Amino acid sequence: MKHTLILTTILTGSFFIAAAQQSAKPEDTEIYEPVPKIVTPGKMPGAAPSDAIILFGGDNLDHWVSNKDTTAAAGWIVADHIITVNKAAGDIQTRRRFMDFQLHAEYRIPMNITGSGQARGNSGIFLAALPWGAGGYELLDNFNNKTYVNGQVGSIYKQSVPLANAAMPPGEWQTYDVVWTAPRFNEDGSVKSPARVTAFHNGVLVQNNFELKGDTPYIGQPAYRKHGPSPIKLQAHGDKSEPISYRNIWVREL
Numbered sequence: 001m002k003h004t005l006i007l008t009t010i011l012t013g014s015f016f017i018a019a020a021q022q023s024a025k026p027e028d029t030e031i032y033e034p035v036p037k038i039v040t041p042g043k044m045p046g047a048a049p050s051d052a053i054i055l056f057g058g059d060n061l062d063h064w065v066s067n068k069d070t071t072a073a074a075g076w077i078v079a080d081h082i083i084t085v086n087k088a089a090g091d092i093q094t095r096r097r098f099m100d101f102q103l104h105a106e107y108r109i110p111m112n113i114t115g116s117g118q119a120r121g122n123s124g125i126f127l128a129a130l131p132w133g134a135g136g137y138e139l140l141d142n143f144n145n146k147t148y149v150n151g152q153v154g155s156i157y158k159q160s161v162p163l164a165n166a167a168m169p170p171g172e173w174q175t176y177d178v179v180w181t182a183p184r185f186n187e188d189g190s191v192k193s194p195a196r197v198t199a200f201h202n203g204v205l206v207q208n209n210f211e212l213k214g215d216t217p218y219i220g221q222p223a224y225r226k227h228g229p230s231p232i233k234l235q236a237h238g239d240k241s242e243p244i245s246y247r248n249i250w251v252r253e254l
Helices: 002-023
Strands: 053-056 064-066 077-079 082-084 092-094 101-108 125-128 137-139 173-181 191-193 196-201 204-211 245-253
Touching: 101 125, 125 173
Parallel strands: none
Antiparallel strands: 053 245, 064 092, 077 082, 082 245, 101 173, 101 245, 125 137, 173 196, 196 204
16 A cells, blocks of 8 residues: 555656646746857957956056055066066065955966975965965965875865866966856854855866865965955965966956
8 A cells, every 4th residue: 555655646646746837838937138248259269258357468566466565566576478486575465355256367386396296386376365364265386296195296285285286398388267256254253155166277176066074285284264255366385496487367247
């Protein structure tokens, strides 16, 4: 009797589903508003779309300031339409603060690069530069060489090992395309929703909607502290290897 009742319920449910499908119209599931805004894509690979904020287009560092003194200009070197890290000047960060965004950045490790491990072509991209300690949310871009895997190219530093190592040899231009979802906090400072990141390195998926455990400190465990919109930061790493260069940096607010 029990099995008969279950079968009858299934058959009855199937009958009503089939009847509903027969009476349905195509327009029942068609949505016309809101209409997505029109965005004109870049004509070349890596070119900024029409709604992008050009953080560096080759001419100047007007969109950037010193991380140590946000009233001071960014002290990195601009020549031949590229930025080269000036380690003596320290990190630089955007004047503007962001929440969720799509970021595109291109970088090049010098062909004559020296050093090993973390002291080789290291310049982290901090997706949200925070005002305390050495934290932030860092996407590391040191060249493929033996180091701890949660600190290699494409990692979320000390948190997430990349899904693949897509690094190209020194001297070649490489790309990062990143989708960043900023964390949200409740009034009491507790985490309402954690930060998430999806990243492509040279067109290869290396982070797939990874949920961050907090900031990315060099020493200690990650932790969240309440904050709002934050700058994007480029790191002047303290090693003695030859500095890397950047070009064609743009961001789309989401």
